[in-house]
Amino acid sequence: MIDDDHLRPVASTQDGTHPRPQLLRARWVDLSGPWRFAFDDEDAGLRERWWLDWPGTDTEIAVPYPPESPASGVNDTTYHHVAWYRRTLTEQDLAATGTTPGDRLMLRFGAVDFRCHVWVDGHLVGTHEGGHTPFSFDITDVLDPGEAHVLVVRAEDDPHDVSQPRGKQDWREQPHVIWYHRTSGIWQPVWLESVPAVGIDSVHWTATPGSATVTAELRLTAAPSEPVPVRITLTHGGTELAATATMATRADVTVVLSVPALSNGQAYEELLWSPEHPHLVDALLDVGEDRASSYVGIRTAEVARGHFLLNDRPYYVRSVLNQGYWPQSHLAAPSADALRAEAQLIKDLGFNATRVHQKFEDPRFLYWTDRLGLLVWGEAPASFTYSTLSVERTVDEWLAIVHRDFSHPSIVTWVPLNESWGVQHIAREPRMQRYARSLVDLTKALDPTRPVVSNDGWEQVETDIVAIHDYAADPDVVAARYRDRAAIDAMVAGIGPAGRRLVLSGDIADAPVMLTEFGGISYDLDAVDDAWGYSAATSPGDFAKRLQGLLGAVHASGVLAGFCYTQLADTLQETNGLVTADRVPKLPVEELRAIMTGD
Known part of the structure; x- marks a missing residue:
């Protein structure tokens, strides 16, 4: 949809295809599709300068699908440390960006796992490390004369390097237990975008309903040589809510907009x-010659007096664990529409929240959780070891994602660590405890607007939410453990369900308690080899009975502030989903919804 006044996309009603949904410009072109591709098992490419002299291979890959996936056309799950990509940037590609004299042409990547080099027309334009984070390069000055230009990417991903943040990617050649096929190389969108020499690099939105304000923190692509005009307009439903103008003299600009409509205490x-009313406020951003669109969700998220609070009111969280994995495309989304369908499916099943597990999800999914109304817990993919290198890599990726996803209203909780992955000896290692505590403090220093769970599951330090993982299959056991605060306090003071201490340090007297992993009932409809779950059902009726028993025990708790059921979809051998790997519900949707909501 195009806004008639400004001839630019309207962010709140976009179609969900733009890789950066909270900073839209009309001038961009998607580079998805066929690229030339070659594995480099001998690591000869750098020595032989493949960016200039492509090896004699005609293999193609469909970007942005990882080479391990069937959707890529390569479908090779064996070990490969290095892969190369090559694509011609045509005259039509460049024309589609609408670049004019004085503009800068940006080459953007959603994610490349794990380390990469990028060349354009034989010139190295940059490198990047971090398999889950976005990056971009200005390629304006390296384009050689001519109608076509050559883009080459070298991706390096050592499957045995356990200091990399890996999440659920298996270090073994074949998936086992709860780990899956690897996702290497380019696995999120690649695109070209034209921007002015001084334009908007990023925007962070913070809404403060209590003071009737919305704050925009702009980061510009460069410090202006002379003051640049900045104008921001907020609208909702065709009505202007606020507008302000100022001048930018630095690369960072903070603009506070007064929103009179929020000052009406009866109407604000x-x-x-909220998930029930996912109102999005459109924002038009003008900085010098740059014209972009964004959106804001006005809400607050915090914890107090044993509750999770959304917009100052207790809000019971009904969440589902989501691996964000598809049989045909692995961690990459099969399509932009599949991300919309995933968010809608979760809502249809009766959940108001999801925890994307061990993965930073595609921003296009977060657009749909914003637009459709679905709370999200933003969780980091873990490394499998503790070392100086693993800490540096984890922190680097975490900082980049908190920056990337800061403005999504659907994200209401940050989860930097899970089940002590990467800090396996945190219960007795003070340095690991300090690391976990520092992640909490660093996250709050960057973003004081959301609660932080320090180590989801157990062995938590300074956590805002006591998040417990408990895969007991007996509903009576679950009911007894979570019937009241006294029962939970007894677990916290002793040993938790997984034989782990639940909280190592911090004041949790007012912290809400949530059962953030439970269930995991395997019901294998597809006759998967080595089907795995925490318990197993043998028929539709048995599956329904088990679900009803566990969810009934959880709903009966007088103290839990929410839950997260394991899990949404079957994933390879892990057959404990509510739906199959192809997202087919294992019971009628209405029946699953009634069980999850407690109706």
Whole structure:
């Protein structure tokens, strides 16, 4: 949809295909599709200068699908440390960006796992490390004369390097237990975008309903040589809510907009974002010659008095663990529409939240959780060891993602660590405890607007939410453990369900308690080899009975502030989903919804 006044996309009603949904410009072109491709098992490419002299291979890969996946056309899950990609940037590609004299042409990547080099027309334009984070390069000055230009990417991903943040990617050649096929190389969108020499690099939105303000923190692509005009306009439903103008003299600009509609204490809730009412406020951004669109969700998220609070009110969280993995494309999304369908499916099943597990999800999914109304817990993919290198890599990726996803209203909780992955000896190692505590503090220093769970599951330090993982299959056991605060306090003071201490340090007297992993009932409809789950059902009726028993025990708790059921979809041998790997519900949707909501 195009806004008639400004001839630019309207962010809140976009079609979900733009890789950066909270900073839209009309001038961009998607580089997805066929690229030339070659494995480099001998690591000869750098020595032989493949960026200039492509090896004699005609293999093609469909970008952005990883080479391990069937969707890529390569479908090779064996060990390969290095892969190369090559694509011609045509005159039509460049023309589609609408570049004019004085503009800068940006080459952007959503994610490349794990380390990469990028060349354009034989010139190295940059390198990047971090398999889950976005990056971009200005390629304006390296384009050689001519109608076509050559883009080459070298991706390096050592499957045995356990200091890399890996998440659920298996270090073994074949998937086992809860780990899956690897996702290497380019696995999120690649695109070209034209921007002015001084333009908007990023925007962070913070809404403060209590003071009737919305704050925009702009980071510009460069410090202006002379003051640049900045104008921001907020609209909702065709009505202007706020507008302000200022001048930028530095690369960072903070603009506070007064929103009079929020000052009406009887009507302001009509603008608030929630899963039931996912109102999005459109934002038009003008910085010098740059014209972009964004959106804001006005809401607050915090914890107090044993509750998770959304917009100052207790909000019971009904969440589902989501691996973000597809049989045909692995960690990459099969399509932009598949991300919309995933968010809608979760809502249809009766959940108001999801925890994307051990993965930073594609921003296009976060657009749909913003637009459709679904709370998200943002969780980091873990490394499998503790070392100086693993800490540096984890922190680097975490900082980049907190920056990338800061403005999504659907993200209401940050989870930097899970089940002590990467800090396996945190219960007795003070340095690991300090690391976990520092992640909490660093996250809050960057983003004081959301709660932080220090180590989801157990062995938590300074956590805002006591997040417990408990895969007991007996509903009576679950009911007894979570019937009241006294029962939970007894677990916290002793040993938790997994034989782990639940909380190592911090004041949790007012912290809400959530059962953030439980269930995991395997019901294998596809006759998967080595089907795995925490318990197993043998028929539709048995599956329904087991679900009803566990969810009934959870709903009966007088103290839990929410839950996260394991899990949404079957994933390879892990057959404990509510739906199959192809997202087919194992019971009628209405029945699953009634079980999850407790109706």
